[in-house]
Amino acid sequence: MKTSEYSKHIEYWTLDRNITFLNHGSFGATPLKIMAKQNYYRELMENEPVDFFVNKMPELLNESKGKLAKFIGVDNNDIVFVQNTTTGVNQILTSFPYKSGDEWLVTSHAYGACMNAIKHFAHRNNIVLKIADIPFPVKNDEEILNAIGQMISSKTKLALIDHITSATGMIFPIKEVIDLLHDHGIKVLVDGAHAPGMVDLDIIGLDADIYVGNCHKWMCAPKGSAFMHVKKEFKEFIKPLVISHFNDTDINGDSYWSNQFMWDGTHDFSQYICVGDTIQFMNSLQPGGWKGIMDHNHKLAWQGANLIAQRLNIELPLEEKFIGSMVNIPMPDGEEGFPKFNETSPLKKVLFEKYKIEVPVFFFPSAPTQWLRISAQLYNSLEQYEYLGECLESLK
Ligand SMILES: Cc1ncc(COP(=O)(O)O)c(C=O)c1O
Known part of the structure; x- marks a missing residue:
């Protein structure tokens, strides 16, 4: 054959x-030109590490984040880079306020790692986790909305919902799901691992409270690049996993929240810096x-x-x-x-x-x-x- x-x-x-x-879906694949660009940033770092981390890197990072913010139509101060969607989801679940006896909601299509995370935090904090069993194959939006609707109660405070599912490869009617949950006063954390670069993403239009998405899947950025978008009103309680420098920069200013996430200790930031380059390069291919x-x-x-x-x-x-x-x-x-x-x-x-x-x-x-x-x-x-x-x- x-x-x-x-x-x-x-x-x-x-x-x-x-x-x-x-199988682009599992881990993406990065173009050669972006791999070369990443090497260029790494060389810049190793040529003069102090000048790089102190002077060059913050500017490069902010520039790249600005391009990402434009790509997904959000305010640069409302997004932060995280290594991957798994980290972002954990970050939110560990910060989200709760009281014992609250309910959280997730669907049967959730990605395994994120399902494990929500089970872990729910169990640890004495939160009841409700799993909406969504059939597959599914015929229409109503089947999805009904399955989710059945699991809502007056105690439900947070829902983790996939935008595009992993094992079933399905685009959820995410706007309708968010609206339904909001009608019941439930906050929505969207797992958008697959969405950026696969579908035209309008986070503001969706009205998601918190949106986590990967740059290393369908945007083709280097591995270890993802973002978290948090509505302004939730910034107060969504804190970084790692408390570090810049935790006290611009305290009364617009960049205070995103600054807190910027420096999670010394590491290779080249994949984040490449996100802006990747957006531009991919845009030129078609x-x-x-x-x-x-x-x-x-x-x-x-x-x-x-x-x-x-x-x-x-x-x-x-x-x-x-x-x-x-x-x-x-x-x-x-x-x-x-x-x-x-x-x-x-x-x-x-x-x-x-x-x-x-x-x-x-x-x-x-x-x-x-x-x-x-x-x-x-x-x-x-x-x-x-x-x-x-x-x-x-x-x-
Ligand atoms: C729906 C969904 N959520 C989360 C993830 C996790 O992505 P990452 O490994 O980049 O954290 C995946 C990975 O395939 C996924 O499909």
């Missing part, structure tokens, strides 16, 4: 040409800039998934409106047992070892029901999904 070719955009990435990489990238990736993912579904004579679980640039494809039941994070299921293993295809397999809601989740990024080609379909057919 022949392997498949990437699109011409592969020239901008260092991805292994011998692997059919259909006619229509970022909008063009999002449209391209959505179309490719949807076309690719439909092509596979037709070939295997199966139905896709979701309507197109729930899809960004990841699509779940139903597979025959897999093994019993539930592979943990980074454990490889037999289907994933055979696709990788026999056919050199990198694509994740998820068990949802639990084993043995399994799904393949394909991703589409500029470097992928339709031919690669044809190849995956061909390989899956040969496994039948």
